Amino acid sequence: MRTASQSPATGAGCEPGFRGVICVSFATTDALQDHDTGGMPRHDLRFAAATPEAIANLRSVLGHSRVGVRVVLAGPPADVHAAASVAAECGLVDEEMTLVCDEVGPRVIFCGHCHTSTTTDHPIGTNVDCQGCGTTLIFTDHFSRRVGGYLGFSAHAEEAA
Template sequence: MVAFGDAAVPVLKLWTESVSSRCPLRTLRARRADESALAVLHCWLAEARVGWRLMLAGSEVDVLVARSEVVAYGAVEAEIRIYVTSTDRKRVYCPQCRTVTEAVCVTGQRVACEGCGGSLRVDTHVSRRHGAYLGVCD
């Protein structure tokens, strides 16, 4: 079970209280889904066995990043449960230069790509592979 940010801590607490004491349990509290948090998830995945589950709570940005990372590493959808605490920040994928830009925005809004500087309209489509919303160059 992973909590990204302070807003996810109460969710983590509820989840841990609902698990039987007979079940092995690991928890992680991290500010963001950064390299060190993802490294911990990689270690957990390397040791995963049948029946393993991952629960991610936090901002949409962090949950999407962690989810895409663990799926790329070999986890399957049925093993992952998510809880989003906020949606104000979004990761936006630029199809032009393949850069992912993080911004405070809503779908339909325009953001400047950090890679090529192009103007991207934030689409409602979320790429699970990239853990980001699709940016549309129109």
């Protein structure tokens, strides 16, 4: 994110130095269709999923925005949290982001052992096998905004000790 004194760049998909509300929708959600921006200018981005290309596009738009921009992210939890992690990397703070997660959808589980991310549709509190190290993980509602996922830890840790 640029301060007002920096020179604007082009090719970001919205006007250089944009200061308003960037509404980002993932999948087929229409949760932001009637989102009130409080009179601030609005720029809409719609992606099928939080693919590397979509994340790069979002990073570019945020990189060309100015201090004071707000971001609203809507869609499946895994996509919304991946985008929120990128927004935080770009300098946005929690107060500048609104997350609107769908009730259902895939969740990202971050393995505390090998630091691999595993995507699952399982509900919170259930077991899932890590795609990196194969450890059976259990995950709770402990969510890390930095890694964009729920912390998974060994489901059988007490048995190993």
